[in-house]
Amino acid sequence: MLSGIFAFYLKYLATLPPLLAGIILFSRFNKGLRWLFYFVCFGTVMQLASRIVVMLGHVNVPMMHLYVPLKFLFFSIFYAFYLDGFLSRRVVYAVAALFITFSVINTIFIQSLFEYNSYVRAIGSLLLSVYCIVYFLKVMSDMQIKKPSREPMVWINTGALFYFSGSFFVFILSNLILNHSREWSLVAWRISSILMTMFYLSMTVGFILTRKKQLVKPGR
Amino acid sequence: MEVSGVSDIILILIIGTLGMVIMALGIFFFFLFYQKKLLAHELELNRIKAEQQKELLRISIFAQEKERKRFAEDLHDEIGAMLSAVKLNLGRIEKKSSEPEPKNLASETKSYLDEVILQLRRIIRAMLPPSLEKFGLVQAVSELISWINRTETIDIQLRKSGEVIRFDSKRELAVFRVIQELINNSLKYSGASRIEIAFRFATGALWVMVSDNGKGFNPEEKKGSGLGLQNLQSRASVLNGQLRLKSAPGKGTSTILVLPLNEQINDN
Numbered sequence: 001m002l003s004g005i006f007a008f009y010l011k012y013l014a015t016l017p018p019l020l021a022g023i024i025l026f027s028r029f030n031k032g033l034r035w036l037f038y039f040v041c042f043g044t045v046m047q048l049a050s051r052i053v054v055m056l057g058h059v060n061v062p063m064m065h066l067y068v069p070l071k072f073l074f075f076s077i078f079y080a081f082y083l084d085g086f087l088s089r090r091v092v093y094a095v096a097a098l099f100i101t102f103s104v105i106n107t108i109f110i111q112s113l114f115e116y117n118s119y120v121r122a123i124g125s126l127l128l129s130v131y132c133i134v135y136f137l138k139v140m141s142d143m144q145i146k147k148p149s150r151e152p153m154v155w156i157n158t159g160a161l162f163y164f165s166g167s168f169f170v171f172i173l174s175n176l177i178l179n180h181s182r183e184w185s186l187v188a189w190r191i192s193s194i195l196m197t198m199f200y201l202s203m204t205v206g207f208i209l210t211r212k213k214q215l216v217k218p219g220r
Numbered sequence: 221m222e223v224s225g226v227s228d229i230i231l232i233l234i235i236g237t238l239g240m241v242i243m244a245l246g247i248f249f250f251f252l253f254y255q256k257k258l259l260a261h262e263l264e265l266n267r268i269k270a271e272q273q274k275e276l277l278r279i280s281i282f283a284q285e286k287e288r289k290r291f292a293e294d295l296h297d298e299i300g301a302m303l304s305a306v307k308l309n310l311g312r313i314e315k316k317s318s319e320p321e322p323k324n325l326a327s328e329t330k331s332y333l334d335e336v337i338l339q340l341r342r343i344i345r346a347m348l349p350p351s352l353e354k355f356g357l358v359q360a361v362s363e364l365i366s367w368i369n370r371t372e373t374i375d376i377q378l379r380k381s382g383e384v385i386r387f388d389s390k391r392e393l394a395v396f397r398v399i400q401e402l403i404n405n406s407l408k409y410s411g412a413s414r415i416e417i418a419f420r421f422a423t424g425a426l427w428v429m430v431s432d433n434g435k436g437f438n439p440e441e442k443k444g445s446g447l448g449l450q451n452l453q454s455r456a457s458v459l460n461g462q463l464r465l466k467s468a469p470g471k472g473t474s475t476i477l478v479l480p481l482n483e484q485i486n487d488n
Contacts, residue, residue: 165244
């Protein structure tokens with residue numbers, strides 16, 4: 001019963017807390033957080049669309065070929081904003097452009113539209129994990145944050161680091177596991193979903209913390 | 221990726237995912253620990269910097285006091301002595317003159333000179349309260365008050381409680397300067413008709429309160445500007461004391477200086 005409720009939450013409601021917090025507090029967000037909120041909206045729409053496609057008896061895998069590069073783009077804009085002054089925006093945007101190109105090449109030549117784009121997703125996660133680490137380095141270098149627990153971005157970045165790094169092996173092995181065991185494939189995706197839910201919750205905490213905080217453009 | 225079977229893939233998945241989560245945990249805790257360490261280091265640097273600034277301020281205040289003392293002594297010993305000699309000579313001219321016109325002129329000049337000598341004494345007294353070193357802070361403040369009360373423009377009252385104790389003369393002078401500045405502020409800006417100065421000698425600490433019934437002001441508005449408030453705060457911090465100011469428009473102003481008495485000032 002409990003696991004059923006949990007599975008339902010993971011499937012349909014995971015994006016709800018940051019979505020509600022974002023709608024209520026959007027006016028307090030800076031440019032970076034606004035882009036993160038746009039990703040939450042995009043994620044919610046994609047999740048709903050994916051469920052509808054499955055309910056209609058179609059395969060939702062092609063949607064991943066759109067979801068993964070766009071997700072990377074949202075996070076690239078988000079991190080370009082927060083890493084500005086430490087890592088050039090041009091570098092972040094160039095990486096995003098390369099990644100999207102790779103994603104298109106992958107769809108055309110390597111993993112077809114009806115095959116799960118595991119390589120693209122794994123590499124995307126790895127790159128975003130690097131951004132998470134770079135953000136921590138930037139915070140340590142700037143010394144502007146005195147109380148990390150009250151800093152929205154520390155919460156969001158920590159959630160992102162756990163999600164992107166923890167899901168890396170799930171993403172890269174997903175096709176391989178599915179070929180061998182459907183049961184283990186579900187377990188692997190459950191792990192990723194849990195990490196993703198934790199990320200959405202940390203995002204919610206981050207959004208809520210903007211209530212008491214004057215958000216300014218980060219920089220050196 | 222060459223893998224022999226499902227168990228190998230599962231093993232790679234579990235170990236890989238666990239490894240990544242542990243790595244993320246490690247990075248997160250390293251960030252927290254290192255951030256804490258860096259902040260502690262920065263706080264320590266700030267503390268040292270503040271201590272150095274305080275020391276510089278202390279040196280500058282004592283140099284200022286030394287210069288004041290020298291200047292006051294020069295005024296007293298040289299100018300004061302000369303003016304006394306001039307006054308004596310004028311008295312002699314006044315006595316010896318038989319003509320009424322020069323006699324009157326000498327008398328008039330003598331009265332001007334008396335005023336000049338009085339003003340000079342006031343300046344010397346303000347620069348170096350004569351009784352401070354001999355009789356201590358309370359006596360020096362009491363003399364300052366009686367000097368001001370003579371003008372009959374304001375009523376200043378002095379109260380003291382607890383056993384009056386003497387402490388380091390440089391600190392006494394510094395407290396005297398704070399009180400002097402507070403009285404000056406009241407006289408200049410408050411339009412008060414009454415000022416009250418209260419000394420409370422407690423175990424290991426001295427409380428001094430200067431309050432007036434003037435027009436008061438909003439301390440937030442005056443922060444960082446005018447009134448010599450910053451100067452007062454600096455002097456209080458050099459004394460390792462605390463200065464608290466309470467005021468509101470129409471409600472007068474009261475300032476409390478709390479000073480630990482078991483400390484010595486390093487005047488080198």
